[in-house]
Amino acid sequence: MNWGQIFSNTLESLLTPTTLAYALAALGLAMHFGFAGLLNFGIAGFMAVGAYGYAISVLTFGLPWWAGMLMGVAASIVFSLIMGIPTLRLRGDYLAIVTIAAAEILRLLFLTTAFEPVTGSADGLFGYNNAGGFNAANPFPPGSYGFGPWTYNAEKLWVVTFGLIILALCVFLLWSLMRSPWGRVIKGIREDEDAVRALGKNVFAYKMQALIIGGVFGALGGIVYAAFANVSPGVYVTSLTFFVWTALLLGGAATIFGPVVGSIIFWVLQAFLTNVLPELAVNGILPISGTQAATIKYILIGAGLMLLVIYRPQGIFGNKKELTFVK
Amino acid sequence: MSSNQTPEKATGLHIGTPAPGCKKTNPMLVIDHVKKSFGGLTAVDVEHLEIPTGAITALIGPNGAGKTTLFNLLTGFDSPDTGTWSFQGTSLSGVPSFKVAQMGQVRTFQLTKALSLLTVLENMKLGAKNQAGEGLLKSLIPSIWRKQDQEIEVKAMELLKRFKLDTKKDDFAASLSGGQRKLLEMARALMTDPVLVMLDEPMAGVNPALTQSLLDHVLDLKNQGMTVLFVEHDMHMVRHIADWVVVMAEGKVVAEGPPSTVMKEQAVIDAYLGAHQDTDLGVVTGRITIVDEGDK
Structure with a gap:
């Protein structure tokens, strides 16, 4: 067993564009679910809107990269409005059903061949980072940076730096919002929206604002992901939503840093299992084939999510008293 | 009495x-x-x-x-x-x-x-009307709402004293009895x-x-x-x-x-x-x- 390689690969995922993208999406879910109590099971849809919004703006409309990214964010706001106006009056569990359906509808729209010239259908979109000038905007000269497992080429370093800046801004924004009286109203709505309504607050407007802000975080997650990889409809599937949920619950839903740390732990664990399970199988320690070992990872993640929700619903950072699923 | x-x-x-x-x-x-x-x-x-x-x-x-x-x-x-x-x-x-x-x-x-998972004091402060900090954009700048928030807190504490809940101000509302x-x-x-x-x-x-x-x-x-x-x-x-x-x-x-x-x-x-x-x-x-x- 090559433990050195396993640990190196595991540690590498501490800081990758993917980890950052998950952290942003989980931060959006923290806004939605942890603070506002909106049960959003369509975060993959928000990420897809961000990523496709960016890629399509650049490839089809010829916008520069920064304008394309802004378009991705704007598209997520439109998506929130379209979804929120009819559904935010629904009770929480119905919102969950609608969001999961909306995300699937979006994914299938991106997948269908009807819009292939724009969406690229099953092949997805690529080349937009060059076309839009995102890669050209890289301030780092070519070369190798960092040390050990965290060795990046200039291109990856630029994406990681860009993602870190966006994440830092979003964390700061969420923190500023949640310590303010605005955040107090949002948390009040999570507890009982009728009580907040009876105190003269426009609950619908607040829920819409929360949906939009969380949706923008999710879209930024999709954009950071797209800045490194291609945009492909196979990424924004429902399991992505549940991975982000796992990351969120791992860290603590009603916390600011929980989603970030949760995403890191999720990806470190994921990388560890991806590397260690096939090795165990190859070395005959696990009585299964290498391909089967790769799938076991997802079974373990699912079981982990269940245990987490039952035994530590508040996550690692959360206050047991503030968020529990058993009221 | x-x-x-x-x-x-x-x-x-x-x-x-x-x-x-x-x-x-x-x-x-x-x-x-x-x-x-x-x-x-x-x-x-x-x-x-x-x-x-x-x-x-x-x-x-x-x-x-x-x-x-x-x-x-x-x-x-x-x-x-x-x-x-x-x-x-x-x-x-x-x-x-x-x-x-x-x-x-x-x-x-x-x-x-x-509001069970808000503290007693937060419950009270939520009640105050016309709070500048409850606007999305204004909430980002604490200097706009901090003073008003302090005034609201003073008023909330006075009311809590009247209702004999002032000692519970930092407890979650969930921990109060039904009557409280x-x-x-x-x-x-x-x-x-x-x-x-x-x-x-x-x-x-x-x-x-x-x-x-x-x-x-x-x-x-x-x-x-x-x-x-x-x-x-x-x-x-x-x-x-x-x-x-x-x-x-x-x-x-x-x-x-x-x-x-x-x-x-x-x-x-x-x-x-x-x-x-x-x-x-x-x-x-x-x-x-x-x-x-x-x-x-």
Whole structure:
């Protein structure tokens, strides 16, 4: 067993564009679910809107990269409005059903061949980072940076730096919002929206604002992901939503840093299992084939999510008293 | 204790004989032809009703009389099939509940709605109106709202002291007892500086030791110039503090008047007999003078 390689690969995922993208999406879910109590099971849809919004703006409309990214964010706001106006009056569990359906509808729209010239259908979109000038905007000269497992080429370093800046801004924004009286109203709505309504607050407007802000975080997650990889409809599937949920619950839903740390732990664990399970199988320690070992990872993640929700619903950072699923 | 003195009752509230729908000298709420049906059941069917200003009005009636539904209609939590109603001369038809609350008409709920996972102090501060920091953009700049937030906190602490909850300010509301939650809900409602306070069964589930302090708090509201409308099944409380009693049965107003006379009316006895065979009729109508014994 090559433990050195396993640990190196595991540690590498501490800081990758993917980890950052998950952290942003989980931060959006923290806004939605942890603070506002909106049960959003369509975060993959928000990420897809961000990523496709960016890629399509650049490839089809010829916008520069920064304008394309802004378009991705704007598209997520439109998506929130379209979804929120009819559904935010629904009770929480119905919102969950609608969001999961909306995300699937979006994914299938991106997948269908009807819009292939724009969406690229099953092949997805690529080349937009060059076309839009995102890669050209890289301030780092070519070369190798960092040390050990965290060795990046200039291109990856630029994406990681860009993602870190966006994440830092979003964390700061969420923190500023949640310590303010605005955040107090949002948390009040999570507890009982009728009580907040009876105190003269426009609950619908607040829920819409929360949906939009969380949706923008999710879209930024999709954009950071797209800045490194291609945009492909196979990424924004429902399991992505549940991975982000796992990351969120791992860290603590009603916390600011929980989603970030949760995403890191999720990806470190994921990388560890991806590397260690096939090795165990190859070395005959696990009585299964290498391909089967790769799938076991997802079974373990699912079981982990269940245990987490039952035994530590508040996550690692959360206050047991503030968020529990058993009221 | 103040329970030993009958509080001073407001008089001269009505014009003419006290009958269902009679005119008031200074009405705060005027309700006309408000009707609400759930399927085949007519829950509320009020021809005309006026709620007097500056007094404590009790809304009584057997279970299913439509009291809570009327409350929901008046506060915008539910919309009637037909009818109009106005608050201080402003029509409230079609006005959403949060705007009704902003106008100064605040309500509490039959099933207490404490915001469980907010602290007691946060619950209170949430009640204050016109907070600059509650706007999305302004909330990002603390210097805009910090001073106002401190003022709100001072006011919240004063109210918490009055309601003897000040030592619990940092506890989650979930950790309070049922009675304390009722107190918190009432205190939170007062943070909105209301003109009209509508209490839906403030005494339900409250232990006798707290009952007295709740009664005093309700009387206090009147002394501070607020109008109170409450739904209650506890006839002891109704007789003790209400200046005016409105009796509902099967969605209609069947009687109204000062508590001393209205509870002796045949309509009231009938209304209560239907649903309350197990209740001592004497307590319901006031013939058995439980209150008076305590008052002497």
